[in-house]
Amino acid sequence: MRRRTLLAGLGSLVASGSLAVGTGAFSTTRAERTVSVSVADDASAVLKLEQIGTGGRSIPSGSKVTFSFPGAFASDDLGLGTDSVYEFDTDSGRSVFGDTNEDEQKLGLLLIKNQGTQKVSVFARDESESAVDIEMYDFDGGKTALRKDPATLAPGGEVKVGFRVRTHGAVSGKFKEKLTVVAQATE
Amino acid sequence: MQRRKMLAALGSVAVGGATAVSTGAFTNVQAQRNVSVNVADDSDALLAFDASSSTNSAYADTSENAVALDLDGSTGDDITSYNATGVNTDALTQILDIFKVRNQGTQAAVVYVNPSSVPEDQRTQTDGFGIDPQASNRPNGDFTKEETVGDDKISLTHIYDQDFPSSTSYYGGGNDALEEYVLEPGESFDFGLYVDTRNGDFDGSFDMEIVADATIVPDSYEGEGE
Numbered sequence: 001m002r003r004r005t006l007l008a009g010l011g012s013l014v015a016s017g018s019l020a021v022g023t024g025a026f027s028t029t030r031a032e033r034t035v036s037v038s039v040a041d042d043a044s045a046v047l048k049l050e051q052i053g054t055g056g057r058s059i060p061s062g063s064k065v066t067f068s069f070p071g072a073f074a075s076d077d078l079g080l081g082t083d084s085v086y087e088f089d090t091d092s093g094r095s096v097f098g099d100t101n102e103d104e105q106k107l108g109l110l111l112i113k114n115q116g117t118q119k120v121s122v123f124a125r126d127e128s129e130s131a132v133d134i135e136m137y138d139f140d141g142g143k144t145a146l147r148k149d150p151a152t153l154a155p156g157g158e159v160k161v162g163f164r165v166r167t168h169g170a171v172s173g174k175f176k177e178k179l180t181v182v183a184q185a186t187e
Numbered sequence: 188m189q190r191r192k193m194l195a196a197l198g199s200v201a202v203g204g205a206t207a208v209s210t211g212a213f214t215n216v217q218a219q220r221n222v223s224v225n226v227a228d229d230s231d232a233l234l235a236f237d238a239s240s241s242t243n244s245a246y247a248d249t250s251e252n253a254v255a256l257d258l259d260g261s262t263g264d265d266i267t268s269y270n271a272t273g274v275n276t277d278a279l280t281q282i283l284d285i286f287k288v289r290n291q292g293t294q295a296a297v298v299y300v301n302p303s304s305v306p307e308d309q310r311t312q313t314d315g316f317g318i319d320p321q322a323s324n325r326p327n328g329d330f331t332k333e334e335t336v337g338d339d340k341i342s343l344t345h346i347y348d349q350d351f352p353s354s355t356s357y358y359g360g361g362n363d364a365l366e367e368y369v370l371e372p373g374e375s376f377d378f379g380l381y382v383d384t385r386n387g388d389f390d391g392s393f394d395m396e397i398v399a400d401a402t403i404v405p406d407s408y409e410g411e412g413e
Contacts, residue, residue: 026292029234029399031253032304036392037318038259039384040273047275063276115269116282117245156269185242185283 047120047183048113052160053091058109065110067179069165082167089139089162108139108160112181114153120183121150122159127178131170134177136161152186229254231291234298234399238286241377246285254286256380259390273390274382283323283340283379288397290370295408296399297368298322298376300343302351304396310347315387318380319344320395325376327408328367330358341367343378343397352403362405369408370399 041063042049051058051065056072058065070078071092080086090107114120123146124136137143138151139160151159229236229252236254238247248255259273274280290296300320309318320343331339341358345351355364370376378397 026233026294026296026399027401029296030301031229031232031234031236031397032394033236033254033256033397034392035256035318035380035395036259037382038273038390039276039316039388040271041276044270044272045275045278046271046273046280047278048269048271049275113269115271117243 046116047122047181048111048115048158049181050111050113052108052111055090055092057088057091057163067109067163069163079172080165080167082170082172084167086165086167087137087143087162088165109163110136110161111158112151112153112161112183113158114155114183116183117155118185119152119154121152121186122181122183123147123150124161125180125182127180128176130175130177131168132175132177133166133168134179135164136179136181137164150184153183226252228252233290233292234296234397235289235291235375236286236378236397237289237375241286242284243282243379244286246282246380256285256395258282258380258382259392274384276384276388278384280382280384281321281340281379282382283321284377285380286378287375288322288370288378289375290372290399292399292401293372294401295369295371295404296401297352297365297403298343298370298397298399299345299352299368301396301398302344302347302349304394305344305347306393309389309393316389317383317387318389319347319383321379321381322368322376323379325367326371326374327369328358329363330367340379342381343368352400362407365403365405366408369404 040046042065043060049065051060056068056074057070058067059072069080069086069088073092088109091109112122114122125147126134136146138146139162141151141159143162143164145164146159146161153159229249230239238244238249238254241247246257248257288298290298305318305320309316321340322343323340325339325341328339328341330341345355345364346357348354348356352365352368355361358364358367
C-alpha cells in the first residue's frame with residue numbers, strides 16, 4: 001500500500017514536471033540544411049531530351065536541343081507548303097522503314113526519357129500564337145499527338161517522338177516557334 | 188530516450204524547489220548541475236526531417252546525420268542510375284516530397300524557411316536562376332491553388348517576403364497566412380523544391396535555414412482547416 005502510494009507520487013511529480021518544463025517542447029528550432037543544385041544539358045537532365053539523327057532537323061545546339069523544318073541544311077528557298085499537314089518521323093536523309101539496325105535506332109526526331117523518380121505524363125505545348133501549329137507525336141504509339149493524350153513514362157521509361165506541323169493560313173516566311181515539353185507526375 | 192527525458196524533468200523540478208524554499212542569505216552560490224543533451228539524427232529530432240517514406244527521397248542525401256538536398260546527382264542514388272546530372276536547363280522543375288518535416292515536439296509551431304537564408308541571386312523572383320522551398324500535403328490552413336501539382340503547395344519562404352514571418356502578405360496575409368505553416372505535435376508536411384532555370388543556370392550549393400517557431404503560432408489558430 002505504501003509502496004503504491006510512493007509510485008503514484010513519483011508519477012504525478014513527473015507529470016507536473018513535464019507540464020512546467022516541457023521535456024519535448026521547444027520554442028524555436030533553426031536547422032541549416034545544404035542544397036546543392038546542378039543544371040544539366042538536355043541530354044543528361046532529369047527529363048532527358050535527346051535529339052536523334054544528323055540531318056539538321058533536330059540539332060543538339062549547346063545545352064538545348066532545337067529543331068528546324070524542313071532542316072538546317074536545306075536551301076533557303078525550300079519550305080513547307082501552306083495549308084498543309086506535314087509529319088516528320090525522322091531527320092532528313094533517313095528512311096522511315098529503316099534499312100539497317102543503325103537506321104532503326106535513328107527513327108524519331110527526339111527521345112524523351114524520364115530520368116526522375118516518379119511516373120510522369122509527357123506532353124508538348126506550342127507556345128507561339130502564329131498560323132503555324134506544331135505538335136509532338138508518339139512515334140511508336142500510332143502517332144498519337146502528345147497533347148490531350150500524353151505519353152506515360154515510368155522512371156527510366158522513354159518515348160521517341162516525331163513532329164507534326166500544320167500550316168493552315170500561313171504565308172511564306174520564317175516562323176520562330178516555341179514548344180514547351182511538360183512532364184507531370186501522375187500521382 | 189523516454190527514461191532520459193523523465194530524469195531531466197525530475198532534475199529541474201528539484202532545482203526549482205530549492206530556489207523557492209531557500210531561507211538563508213548568501214552572496215554567491217555556484218552550483219553545477221548536469222545537463223544532458225541528446226542530439227538525434229534528423230529523422231528522430233524534435234523537428235524531424237524524414238526521407239524514409241517520401242516519393243522523391245532520391246533527392247535527399249541521408250548518408251550524414253543532417254539531411255542534404257542533392258539535385259546534382261553527386262550521391263549514388265536513383266538520379267545517377269539514369270545518368271541524370273542535374274535539373275533541366277530553360278525549364279521549371281518542381282520536386283515535391285523530398286522529405287517529410289514533422290513536429291515531434293509537444294507544442295504547435297510555425298515551420299518555414301528563413302527567406303534571407305536563400306542567397307539573393309538564387310531567388311525565383313529575380314531575373315536569373317531561382318530556387319524556392321515548397322511545402323505540400325499540409326495539414327493546416329485553408330489556402331488552395333488548384334491548377335498546380337500539389338494543390339496546397341506553398342512557398343516556405345512566403346515567396347521571398349523578407350519581412351516574413353513578422354509580417355505576411357500572401358496566402359490571406361496576417362494570421363491567416365501564418366496558419367498555413369502550422370504543424371501541431373505529430374503533424375508533418377512534405378518538403379520540396381521549385382527550381383526555375385528559364386532565365387539562368389546555377390551550379391553549386393548553399394545552406395537553407397529551416398525554422399520551427401512555437402512562439403509565433405497565432406492566437407486565432409484553432410486547429411485543422413482554420
